[in-house]
Amino acid sequence: MLSAKAKRELAVLSGYKCSFPGCEQNLMLDGASFIGQLASIEAVHSHGPRHNPSKNETSLLEIDNYLLLCPNHHVIVDRQPEIYSAEWLKKAREDHLKNISGIISSSKEFAEVKLDDEVEISLEQALGVWRNNSENPSEEVWQNLLKKCPSVLSQVFPQSMFQLGSKCYVGGKSISNSGGNLVDFIYASKLTGNIVLVEIKTPKTKLLGKKYRGNAYSISEELSGSFVQVLNYKDQLIKEYYKLSHNDGSDTFSAFNPKCLVIAGTLESELQEATQYKSFELFRNSTTNVEILTYDELFQKTQDILDMVK
Numbered sequence: 101m102l103s104a105k106a107k108r109e110l111a112v113l114s115g116y117k118c119s120f121p122g123c124e125q126n127l128m129l130d131g132a133s134f135i136g137q138l139a140s141i142e143a144v145h146s147h148g149p150r151h152n153p154s155k156n157e158t159s160l161l162e163i164d165n166y167l168l169l170c171p172n173h174h175v176i177v178d179r180q181p182e183i184y185s186a187e188w189l190k191k192a193r194e195d196h197l198k199n200i201s202g203i204i205s206s207s208k209e210f211a212e213v214k215l216d217d218e219v220e221i222s223l224e225q226a227l228g229v230w231r232n233n234s235e236n237p238s239e240e241v242w243q244n245l246l247k248k249c250p251s252v253l254s255q256v257f258p259q260s261m262f263q264l265g266s267k268c269y270v271g272g273k274s275i276s277n278s279g280g281n282l283v284d285f286i287y288a289s290k291l292t293g294n295i296v297l298v299e300i301k302t303p304k305t306k307l308l309g310k311k312y313r314g315n316a317y318s319i320s321e322e323l324s325g326s327f328v329q330v331l332n333y334k335d336q337l338i339k340e341y342y343k344l345s346h347n348d349g350s351d352t353f354s355a356f357n358p359k360c361l362v363i364a365g366t367l368e369s370e371l372q373e374a375t376q377y378k379s380f381e382l383f384r385n386s387t388t389n390v391e392i393l394t395y396d397e398l399f400q401k402t403q404d405i406l407d408m409v410k
Protein backbone atom coordinates (compact mmCIF):
# COMPACT_ATOMS: atom_id res chain seq x y z
CA MET A 101 0.00 0.00 0.00
CA LEU A 102 1.07 3.52 -0.73
CA SER A 103 1.71 5.49 2.47
CA ALA A 104 -1.00 7.84 3.75
CA LYS A 105 1.40 10.75 3.42
CA ALA A 106 2.03 9.97 -0.25
CA LYS A 107 -1.72 9.61 -0.85
CA ARG A 108 -2.40 13.02 0.64
CA GLU A 109 0.38 14.56 -1.37
CA LEU A 110 -0.93 13.08 -4.60
CA ALA A 111 -4.51 14.14 -3.83
CA VAL A 112 -3.38 17.74 -3.21
CA LEU A 113 -1.19 17.77 -6.31
CA SER A 114 -4.13 16.44 -8.34
CA GLY A 115 -6.40 19.17 -7.03
CA TYR A 116 -8.75 16.44 -5.73
CA LYS A 117 -9.79 15.82 -9.33
CA CYS A 118 -9.88 12.74 -11.52
CA SER A 119 -6.78 12.54 -13.75
CA PHE A 120 -8.57 10.82 -16.64
CA PRO A 121 -8.35 13.21 -19.64
CA GLY A 122 -11.50 15.32 -19.83
CA CYS A 123 -13.14 13.93 -16.68
CA GLU A 124 -12.19 16.61 -14.15
CA GLN A 125 -14.59 15.17 -11.60
CA ASN A 126 -14.23 16.76 -8.20
CA LEU A 127 -13.50 13.92 -5.80
CA MET A 128 -14.03 15.79 -2.59
CA LEU A 129 -17.77 16.00 -2.19
CA ASP A 130 -19.05 19.01 -0.38
CA GLY A 131 -19.01 18.40 3.35
CA ALA A 132 -19.20 14.68 2.70
CA SER A 133 -16.30 12.49 1.77
CA PHE A 134 -13.38 11.84 -0.46
CA ILE A 135 -14.41 9.49 -3.25
CA GLY A 136 -11.13 9.47 -5.19
CA GLN A 137 -9.14 6.31 -5.74
CA LEU A 138 -5.46 5.90 -6.27
CA ALA A 139 -4.94 3.63 -9.25
CA SER A 140 -1.59 1.95 -9.75
CA ILE A 141 -0.02 2.44 -13.15
CA GLU A 142 1.83 -0.88 -12.85
CA ALA A 143 0.12 -3.24 -10.42
CA VAL A 144 2.11 -4.41 -7.43
CA HIS A 145 0.52 -7.87 -7.53
CA SER A 146 1.57 -10.21 -10.32
CA HIS A 147 -2.04 -10.85 -11.37
CA GLY A 148 -2.97 -7.15 -11.43
CA PRO A 149 -3.28 -4.94 -14.52
CA ARG A 150 -0.06 -3.74 -16.19
CA HIS A 151 2.11 -5.64 -13.76
CA ASN A 152 5.75 -5.23 -14.67
CA PRO A 153 7.79 -8.23 -13.44
CA SER A 154 11.04 -6.38 -14.06
CA LYS A 155 10.26 -3.90 -11.30
CA ASN A 156 10.53 -4.63 -7.60
CA GLU A 157 7.78 -3.95 -5.12
CA THR A 158 9.51 -0.94 -3.56
CA SER A 159 9.65 0.97 -6.82
CA LEU A 160 6.00 0.15 -7.49
CA LEU A 161 5.10 1.72 -4.15
CA GLU A 162 6.53 5.08 -5.17
CA ILE A 163 4.09 7.94 -5.59
CA ASP A 164 4.84 8.23 -9.32
CA ASN A 165 3.34 4.78 -9.90
CA TYR A 166 -0.08 6.10 -8.87
CA LEU A 167 -2.65 8.48 -10.23
CA LEU A 168 -5.83 9.83 -8.75
CA LEU A 169 -9.01 8.68 -10.52
CA CYS A 170 -12.74 8.75 -9.96
CA PRO A 171 -14.22 5.28 -9.16
CA ASN A 172 -15.63 4.91 -12.70
CA HIS A 173 -12.40 5.64 -14.47
CA HIS A 174 -10.51 3.41 -12.07
CA VAL A 175 -12.66 0.46 -13.17
CA ILE A 176 -12.38 1.45 -16.83
CA VAL A 177 -8.58 1.66 -16.90
CA ASP A 178 -8.07 -1.53 -14.91
CA ARG A 179 -10.45 -3.58 -17.05
CA GLN A 180 -8.84 -2.59 -20.31
CA PRO A 181 -5.11 -2.47 -19.68
CA GLU A 182 -4.47 -3.15 -23.37
CA ILE A 183 -6.02 0.26 -24.16
CA TYR A 184 -4.94 2.01 -21.00
CA SER A 185 -1.32 0.95 -20.97
CA ALA A 186 1.25 2.06 -18.42
CA GLU A 187 2.50 4.64 -20.91
CA TRP A 188 -0.99 5.97 -21.46
CA LEU A 189 -1.61 6.35 -17.74
CA LYS A 190 1.76 7.95 -17.13
CA LYS A 191 0.95 10.57 -19.71
CA ALA A 192 -2.55 11.18 -18.29
CA ARG A 193 -1.03 11.59 -14.83
CA GLU A 194 1.65 13.94 -16.02
CA ASP A 195 -0.73 16.09 -18.06
CA HIS A 196 -3.15 16.32 -15.18
CA LEU A 197 -0.55 17.33 -12.59
CA LYS A 198 0.87 19.87 -15.00
CA ASN A 199 -2.59 21.31 -15.45
CA ILE A 200 -3.25 21.48 -11.75
CA SER A 201 0.01 22.80 -10.47
CA GLY A 202 0.83 24.83 -13.54
CA ILE A 203 4.47 24.19 -12.89
CA ILE A 204 6.38 20.97 -12.64
CA SER A 205 5.00 17.62 -13.58
CA SER A 206 6.09 14.85 -11.25
CA SER A 207 6.55 14.68 -7.51
CA LYS A 208 10.14 13.52 -7.94
CA GLU A 209 11.01 16.73 -9.67
CA PHE A 210 9.48 18.82 -6.92
CA ALA A 211 12.05 17.50 -4.51
CA GLU A 212 15.01 18.66 -6.55
CA VAL A 213 15.86 22.23 -7.24
CA LYS A 214 16.48 22.27 -10.94
CA LEU A 215 18.49 25.35 -11.63
CA ASP A 216 18.74 24.68 -15.34
CA ASP A 217 14.97 24.40 -15.72
CA GLU A 218 13.85 27.22 -17.95
CA VAL A 219 10.76 27.74 -15.82
CA GLU A 220 12.88 28.78 -12.89
CA ILE A 221 15.00 31.83 -12.36
CA SER A 222 17.98 32.27 -10.03
CA LEU A 223 17.97 34.06 -6.68
CA GLU A 224 20.02 36.85 -8.26
CA GLN A 225 17.45 37.32 -10.99
CA ALA A 226 14.64 37.27 -8.44
CA LEU A 227 16.43 39.93 -6.40
CA GLY A 228 16.78 42.02 -9.56
CA VAL A 229 13.05 41.76 -10.21
CA TRP A 230 12.38 42.84 -6.64
CA ARG A 231 14.63 45.91 -6.92
CA ASN A 232 13.01 47.06 -10.13
CA ASN A 233 9.43 46.34 -9.12
CA SER A 234 9.22 47.01 -5.40
CA GLU A 235 6.41 49.50 -6.03
CA ASN A 236 4.40 47.11 -8.18
CA PRO A 237 0.90 46.62 -6.72
CA SER A 238 -0.02 43.62 -8.92
CA GLU A 239 -0.39 40.42 -6.93
CA GLU A 240 0.08 38.43 -10.12
CA VAL A 241 3.61 39.77 -10.59
CA TRP A 242 4.60 38.55 -7.13
CA GLN A 243 2.79 35.24 -7.54
CA ASN A 244 4.75 34.63 -10.74
CA LEU A 245 8.07 35.68 -9.31
CA LEU A 246 7.78 33.44 -6.24
CA LYS A 247 6.63 30.58 -8.44
CA LYS A 248 9.54 30.99 -10.82
CA CYS A 249 12.04 31.19 -7.98
CA PRO A 250 10.76 28.80 -5.26
CA SER A 251 13.96 29.24 -3.22
CA VAL A 252 13.09 32.83 -2.29
CA LEU A 253 10.43 31.41 0.00
CA SER A 254 12.01 28.07 0.87
CA GLN A 255 15.05 29.74 2.43
CA VAL A 256 12.94 31.52 5.04
CA PHE A 257 11.92 28.23 6.66
CA PRO A 258 14.12 26.65 9.30
CA GLN A 259 13.49 23.18 7.86
CA SER A 260 14.40 22.04 4.39
CA MET A 261 11.28 22.78 2.34
CA PHE A 262 10.30 22.58 -1.31
CA GLN A 263 7.49 24.20 -3.24
CA LEU A 264 4.72 21.63 -3.59
CA GLY A 265 2.60 23.83 -5.77
CA SER A 266 1.20 27.26 -6.44
CA LYS A 267 -2.47 28.21 -6.43
CA CYS A 268 -3.30 24.96 -4.64
CA TYR A 269 -6.85 23.84 -4.03
CA VAL A 270 -7.49 23.56 -0.31
CA GLY A 271 -11.18 22.73 -0.33
CA GLY A 272 -14.46 24.55 -0.13
CA LYS A 273 -15.96 23.56 -3.45
CA SER A 274 -19.70 23.07 -3.66
CA ILE A 275 -21.13 19.83 -4.96
CA SER A 276 -21.59 21.44 -8.40
CA ASN A 277 -17.81 21.84 -8.49
CA SER A 278 -17.98 25.61 -8.34
CA GLY A 279 -16.16 27.94 -6.00
CA GLY A 280 -13.37 26.46 -3.95
CA ASN A 281 -10.35 28.08 -2.39
CA LEU A 282 -6.84 28.32 -3.70
CA VAL A 283 -3.94 29.12 -1.44
CA ASP A 284 -1.08 30.96 -3.16
CA PHE A 285 1.65 28.44 -2.32
CA ILE A 286 2.15 25.22 -0.43
CA TYR A 287 5.63 24.30 0.77
CA ALA A 288 6.36 20.82 2.09
CA SER A 289 9.11 19.53 4.30
CA LYS A 290 11.42 17.12 2.51
CA LEU A 291 11.77 15.07 5.66
CA THR A 292 8.45 15.04 7.51
CA GLY A 293 5.95 15.86 4.76
CA ASN A 294 4.46 18.58 6.93
CA ILE A 295 3.42 21.68 5.06
CA VAL A 296 3.27 25.46 5.16
CA LEU A 297 0.46 27.43 3.55
CA VAL A 298 1.68 30.71 2.09
CA GLU A 299 -0.64 33.58 1.29
CA ILE A 300 0.86 36.55 -0.48
CA LYS A 301 -0.22 40.15 -0.85
CA THR A 302 1.92 42.82 -2.49
CA PRO A 303 4.69 45.15 -1.25
CA LYS A 304 2.12 47.93 -1.46
CA THR A 305 -0.24 46.24 1.00
CA LYS A 306 -0.83 48.44 4.04
CA LEU A 307 0.34 46.89 7.28
CA LEU A 308 -1.14 49.37 9.68
CA GLY A 309 -4.45 51.16 9.98
CA LYS A 310 -5.44 54.12 12.06
CA LYS A 311 -3.61 55.59 14.98
CA TYR A 312 -5.21 54.38 18.16
CA ARG A 313 -5.22 56.55 21.30
CA GLY A 314 -2.13 58.42 20.35
CA ASN A 315 0.48 55.77 21.06
CA ALA A 316 -0.48 52.69 19.10
CA TYR A 317 -1.65 51.71 15.64
CA SER A 318 -4.27 49.22 14.61
CA ILE A 319 -3.51 46.52 12.04
CA SER A 320 -4.77 47.26 8.53
CA GLU A 321 -7.89 45.60 7.25
CA GLU A 322 -5.94 44.05 4.39
CA LEU A 323 -3.44 42.40 6.72
CA SER A 324 -6.00 41.13 9.21
CA GLY A 325 -8.10 39.93 6.25
CA SER A 326 -5.29 37.81 4.82
CA PHE A 327 -4.63 36.54 8.28
CA VAL A 328 -8.16 35.22 8.65
CA GLN A 329 -8.11 33.92 5.09
CA VAL A 330 -5.03 31.77 5.52
CA LEU A 331 -6.37 30.36 8.80
CA ASN A 332 -9.57 29.45 6.99
CA TYR A 333 -7.58 27.64 4.33
CA LYS A 334 -5.72 25.76 7.00
CA ASP A 335 -8.95 24.76 8.68
CA GLN A 336 -10.42 23.55 5.40
CA LEU A 337 -7.33 21.62 4.43
CA ILE A 338 -7.18 19.88 7.79
CA LYS A 339 -10.80 18.81 7.39
CA GLU A 340 -10.22 17.47 3.90
CA TYR A 341 -7.01 15.71 4.88
CA TYR A 342 -8.78 14.24 7.83
CA LYS A 343 -11.42 12.70 5.58
CA LEU A 344 -8.73 11.53 3.23
CA SER A 345 -6.53 9.83 5.78
CA HIS A 346 -9.51 8.54 7.71
CA ASN A 347 -10.62 6.54 4.68
CA ASP A 348 -7.64 4.26 4.83
CA GLY A 349 -7.73 3.89 8.59
CA SER A 350 -4.25 5.25 9.12
CA ASP A 351 -3.27 7.34 12.08
CA THR A 352 -0.57 9.46 10.48
CA PHE A 353 -2.98 12.37 10.46
CA SER A 354 -2.18 13.34 14.02
CA ALA A 355 1.17 14.72 12.92
CA PHE A 356 -0.43 16.92 10.32
CA ASN A 357 -0.54 20.54 11.43
CA PRO A 358 0.18 22.99 8.62
CA LYS A 359 1.85 26.28 9.43
CA CYS A 360 0.79 29.53 7.81
CA LEU A 361 2.83 32.37 6.39
CA VAL A 362 1.63 35.72 5.07
CA ILE A 363 3.90 37.88 2.90
CA ALA A 364 2.76 41.51 2.74
CA GLY A 365 3.87 45.13 2.69
CA THR A 366 7.28 46.56 3.47
CA LEU A 367 8.77 47.80 6.73
CA GLU A 368 10.69 50.53 5.02
CA SER A 369 7.95 52.42 3.25
CA GLU A 370 5.33 52.15 5.90
CA LEU A 371 6.78 52.05 9.34
CA GLN A 372 8.32 55.46 9.67
CA GLU A 373 8.09 56.06 13.38
CA ALA A 374 8.90 53.98 16.42
CA THR A 375 5.28 53.57 17.54
CA GLN A 376 4.44 52.08 14.15
CA TYR A 377 7.24 49.52 14.41
CA LYS A 378 6.24 48.72 17.94
CA SER A 379 2.56 48.16 17.08
CA PHE A 380 3.46 45.95 14.13
CA GLU A 381 6.00 43.88 16.08
CA LEU A 382 3.61 43.46 19.00
CA PHE A 383 0.97 42.16 16.65
CA ARG A 384 3.18 39.79 14.76
CA ASN A 385 4.85 38.39 17.85
CA SER A 386 1.49 37.63 19.38
CA THR A 387 0.36 35.47 16.47
CA THR A 388 1.48 31.93 17.09
CA ASN A 389 -0.41 30.30 14.23
CA VAL A 390 0.49 32.64 11.41
CA GLU A 391 3.86 34.11 10.63
CA ILE A 392 4.05 37.48 8.93
CA LEU A 393 6.97 38.55 6.79
CA THR A 394 7.26 41.76 4.79
CA TYR A 395 8.59 41.85 1.22
CA ASP A 396 11.72 43.81 2.16
CA GLU A 397 12.51 41.28 4.90
CA LEU A 398 11.94 38.42 2.47
CA PHE A 399 14.33 39.80 -0.13
CA GLN A 400 16.84 40.86 2.51
CA LYS A 401 17.10 37.15 3.33
CA THR A 402 17.69 36.45 -0.35
CA GLN A 403 20.44 39.07 -0.33
CA ASP A 404 21.99 37.53 2.81
CA ILE A 405 22.07 34.09 1.20
CA LEU A 406 23.74 35.47 -1.91
CA ASP A 407 26.30 37.39 0.16
CA MET A 408 27.08 34.24 2.08
CA VAL A 409 27.94 32.18 -0.99
CA LYS A 410 30.06 34.88 -2.59
Ligand SMILES: [Zn+2]
Nearest residue numbers: 118123170173
Ligand atom coordinates in the same frame (compact mmCIF):
# COMPACT_ATOMS: atom_id res chain seq x y z
ZN1 LIG B 1 -12.99 10.29 -13.93
